[in-house]
Amino acid sequence: MAVSVNRQLFIATIFTKYVLLFFEKKTPGDDNERSRGKGNALTLKCCFQDVSAFSDDSFDVKDWINKTFKSAEAQENKDAFVASLVMKLQLYVQQINGALEETSQSVLSGLPRVLRDTQLLQQEASKLREKMVAVKEEIAKVEKDTGSSIATLERIDRIKTDLQTAKQGLHEADNWTVLANDVEEVFESGDIEKIAVKLFSMQKSLSMLANVLDFEDKKLQLEGLKNRLEAMASPHLVQAFTAANLEKSKVYVNIFDKMERLPQLLKYYHNCLKVSLGQEWRRTIELAQDETVAYWLHTFYDKLLSAWHTQVTWCNQVFPNTSSNTLIDVYADLLRSLDPSVSVCIETALKQHSNAMQLSLLLELKQITKHFAVNLNNAIESCSQEKTYNHELLPLAQAIYAPYVPYVTKYSMYESAQLGQQLNSLDCIHDDLSETINALALSISRVIDYANEANKRCKLFTDGCGYPGLLKALNAYFTQYLDKYRVGVKQLERRKAKQEDWNLFQMCLTLMQSIGELLVQIEQFEKTLVIDTIEANNKLQSSNASVFTHYKKLLLNSQGRTELANLITSLQQEDKTILDSIVKAIHKLCSDLHHTTYEVIFAPIFAQLLLVQKAPAWSSDVNKMTNFGTDQPDYSFAPQEYITQVGQYLMTLPQHLEPFLLRDNPSLTQALRAADPQYAQGSSESGFTDILLGIVAKGTCQMFQDQTLGICELNSSSCKQLATDIDYLGNVLEELGLSLSEQLQQMSVLLRLTPEEYQTGSAGCSARVVAAVRQMRNITSSG
Known part of the structure; x- marks a missing residue:
């Protein structure tokens, strides 16, 4: 039974596949036939759901059967499911047969009609082609027959046009002659409007006489008449503009516009307004002679702003579309030609102030001017009907700020004067050294505050353009301030003594701490200054800003830029x-003060080590007793007083240094690092104590060595004594966590060698030390 079912399924599948392929192709026929085919396909799909699988090129019968029999229905009753499936396939085949038969009949019945329609289309296309050829030939014939006639018509039309032009020219020539004869009578009447009407007519006639021989003469004649009319109208025109008579001004604008002389009329308006505002400036000064130039500027700028709004409204009614640009030109010209000029007024006012107060006056005036410039810019933007471009506003902005260009150029001079006065107000130098050091420490914050105020003044007065001048002033200011510290260092040096002076040592460290604080503050101020300089330059570089903020062009000359x-x-x-020279100067000051501090610390050691060569152990009297103490053991020798004094002093150093160096003291740390590169290696304040002790120990060893090498002669006992002194110093340094210099260690060894052992025992030692000790001991060289 399974074989029979498979065979039936296979046959049904193959047939169904080809039928579906047939329905998927478009068959000839009308839309109803295609719709009917689609309807049949839909019917088939409804009868048997999985129709699409049969049309697949890679359809596999076994796979399809296996997949179908995996359904739950097939698993329940396979025989019933197979019977049902075979019956559906048979029904499916019958439906396909019927649809195929119907479609075939439809196609066969439609073929004759398609052939008939095709023949009709071919006949119509042939007829259309023949008609198009005939029309083309007819057009060519018409063009050939009528070409000469059309050329004749065109020539006749040109003749007609020329005749009309000649007629009009004769009429205008006659009209010109009449007008030229009558114009003198009209001029004698003095009626400007009637004269203008005559001239307009003559101007109209002249435009039609462009080809006549005496056109240029007539043109010159008309220009002369226009000049006469302009000269006659100018007093009335000036009076109308001065009185702001709207109706009369409109009349004259209309006359000049028709005469093509509107630019000349705008010049009259320009001069009238300029003169009027110039008189307002002189009146302001005359009525307030006892007031300051700041009052004059403030008052005059307010009048200019008020006049701007009034004139814009008036100009928009008289000659629209040109009001803003005209007023911009007037204001720019006015500000450049004020009498007396703003520059002269400022210069006169500056002479009445001290050098230190001149910058304050300039700053006040500059702020008044800047306020006016901002308000005027806002007024221009609000009143202008069209966008006003920067290149149109630049002359006005330059005229506003022009008086300040020379002072911005000399800004460093004015800033130096004010900073110098502020610095001189600080009373830092006193006869008493401690008062000087305290005053210097207290002055640091005020000195930095003055520098920050100078930075603010630079922003306000130069709008960031004057930073090169500010740097010059600050360098001079800080240099002058450092001179006060140099005076303090010199006072310290004068107080130096050969004896122990811990009070002076504390003053040295206190002053060192103050210098360190100054260095920290200046470095922080410098960072702020760099940031402000770059930010100011970025603002100056902005291309979207108003031309009134292009301060590089407005306040700087070429050298300043x-x-x-x-x-x-x-x-x-x-x-x-940017304050590199000041920082270096502070480093140098720290180094000098550190050297002075070292000398203060080292003074007692220096005084004791000067006694080395005069010590009794190797005096001339003792050396004569060559056999004295020769056989004494080493422990019977005690260090001499000079070296014990040095040792005791060194042991007291830490307790004097720790109050300054063990506490959190970043200012002193900064100063020490600036003074000596060795302090840069210390990671903490305790490390700085060790470094300073190390510097003192190194100096002690070096001077002790230099002094001992100056001893002329040593006997055996003296050698042991000197070796004992050296060892004592080494023990003291060891207690402090330090070590004796290598050359002193070698000298201690060489002093204890017998003359017989000296040659071999000195191997590896410094040649200088070996030779010096040999000479002191009178040991002959075997080499």
């Missing part, structure tokens, strides 16, 4: 600070 560009380039490219 070059200096600012060089400064910005150095900040961006070079690895250096």
